[in-house]
Amino acid sequence: MTRPQLFLPIPLLASWCLAASTIALAQSDVALSAKARAIQDSAIVVDTHADTPQRFLDEGFDIGSTDPNDFGNISLDKTKRGNLGAEFFSIWVDPDLNQGHFARHTFDLIDSVYEQAARHPDRMMMAFSVADIERAHREHKLAALMGIEGGHSIENDMHLLRDYYRLGVRYMTLSWSNTNEWADSSGDIDDPKVQHHNGLTDFGKQVVLEMNRLGMMVDISHVADKTFWDAIATTKAPVIASHSSARVLVNVPRNMTDDMLRAVAKNGGVVQVNFFSGFDDENFRKAEAAQEKDQKAAVQAYLDQRRAEGKAVDYMEVDRIERQWLAKIPRPPLKSLIDQIDHIAKVAGIDHVGLGSDFDGVSGATPQGIDSAADLPKITQALLDRGYSAEDIKKILGENLLRVFRQVEQVSREIQASGAAGR
Ligand SMILES: [Zn+2]
Numbered sequence: 033m034t035r036p037q038l039f040l041p042i043p044l045l046a047s048w049c050l051a052a053s054t055i056a057l058a059q060s061d062v063a064l065s066a067k068a069r070a071i072q073d074s075a076i077v078v079d080t081h082a083d084t085p086q087r088f089l090d091e092g093f094d095i096g097s098t099d100p101n102d103f104g105n106i107s108l109d110k111t112k113r114g115n116l117g118a119e120f121f122s123i124w125v126d127p128d129l130n131q132g133h134f135a136r137h138t139f140d141l142i143d144s145v146y147e148q149a150a151r152h153p154d155r156m157m158m159a160f161s162v163a164d165i166e167r168a169h170r171e172h173k174l175a176a177l178m179g180i181e182g183g184h185s186i187e188n189d190m191h192l193l194r195d196y197y198r199l200g201v202r203y204m205t206l207s208w209s210n211t212n213e214w215a216d217s218s219g220d221i222d223d224p225k226v227q228h229h230n231g232l233t234d235f236g237k238q239v240v241l242e243m244n245r246l247g248m249m250v251d252i253s254h255v256a257d258k259t260f261w262d263a264i265a266t267t268k269a270p271v272i273a274s275h276s277s278a279r280v281l282v283n284v285p286r287n288m289t290d291d292m293l294r295a296v297a298k299n300g301g302v303v304q305v306n307f308f309s310g311f312d313d314e315n316f317r318k319a320e321a322a323q324e325k326d327q328k329a330a331v332q333a334y335l336d337q338r339r340a341e342g343k344a345v346d347y348m349e350v351d352r353i354e355r356q357w358l359a360k361i362p363r364p365p366l367k368s369l370i371d372q373i374d375h376i377a378k379v380a381g382i383d384h385v386g387l388g389s390d391f392d393g394v395s396g397a398t399p400q401g402i403d404s405a406a407d408l409p410k411i412t413q414a415l416l417d418r419g420y421s422a423e424d425i426k427k428i429l430g431e432n433l434l435r436v437f438r439q440v441e442q443v444s445r446e447i448q449a450s451g452a453a454g455r
Pocket of ligand 1: 181254275
């Protein structure tokens with residue numbers, strides 16, 4: 033989930049939608065070579081961020097849907113066409129709408145992923161390890177993993193963190209766009225009304241170490257810069273950025289500086305590039321900033337109208353308004369996303385870059401031609417066209433993430449073998 037706190041006055045439940053008019057572009061604008069198809073089909077392709085669970089839970093969306101008019105980025109049909117092997121489904125709890133019951137909503141979202149896997153056992157399986165992802169690949173099923181997006185989900189309780197691990201959560205983003213009680217976020221770091229901690233609190237550092245012990249990947253997407261550096265200094269295992277791009281290309285606090293990219297490389301981790309156009313393309317970001325005031329006013333007008341009528345706010349409607357505004361901005365070329373991958377590969381190294389789409393979380397604001405998981409082979413083609421070798425492309429498509437995940441599992445085993453108990 034990327035967009036809501038960028039400029040909306042209220043949180044959004046539903047910001048996953050693609051403008052229907054863009055669907056016709058799918059698959060039509062990039063010719064796939066046999067070589068690209070072969071690389072795609074032989075790789076274990078891993079994406080580390082999709083917000084589809086909100087669709088499962090709030091909308092009753094079935095991942096088996098073959099509805100040609102569905103605007104979503106993810107379905108079993110689409111993942112099959114793109115040969116996506118593993119998806120980390122995001123467990124994102126809106127901090128404003130779920131005050132007082134973060135954990136309950138976290139459990140509900142986790143349940144929604146399991147329920148989808150139970151409905152489609154022939155095509156999808158829950159996965160909790162690298163070995164599970166490899167097994168799913170052999171069985172031609174989508175491996176469904178889970179990452180919690182935002183440390184507020186643990187309600188400052190280490191027992192809950194362990195419960196989430198036991199339920200299968202394999203990464204946690206230390207903060208979402210909201211600063212929680214132990215980690216500062218990039219989303220509100222300049223807001224003087226928010227109580228900040230200068231990065232991670234002592235408890236926050238304990239959370240990182242407990243994640244290391246459990247074998248849960250530490251995700252530094254969304255966090256404030258100081259939180260990033262505290263996490264890097266604290267962790268005993270490689271970190272991930274599950275859905276982050278480079279700040280030198282698009283200057284938003286949510287993106288990573290080159291120093292951060294190099295620090296992740298030194299740490300042995302991986303940066304999974306976000307597909308959101310507002311993070312990947314400077315022109316898009318500027319256009320979005322330029323419409324911010326009018327867009328806010330349009331949403332506010334709707335909210336005022338509902339209030340005047342004494343009706344509850346329909347967040348699907350808010351999302352529809354937002355999508356209409358975003359659709360006014362020309363979609364950037366695929367080149368903008370490839371430039372991000374290329375930059376991170378150059379600065380951090382080819383072993384430290386991967387894919388973190390943010391599918392179903394960016395209101396359709398993806399580059400031209402990337403309408404769903406079915407379009408992932410176009411990225412492979414574009415990397416080939418830039419001179420990347422098959423071997424390097426497979427690293428980007430998933431091998432780098434698998435290496436980090438394996439290392440996190442190994443560090444966990446070592447810590448537990450040394451007799452360290454939970455905190
Ligand atoms: Zn996000």
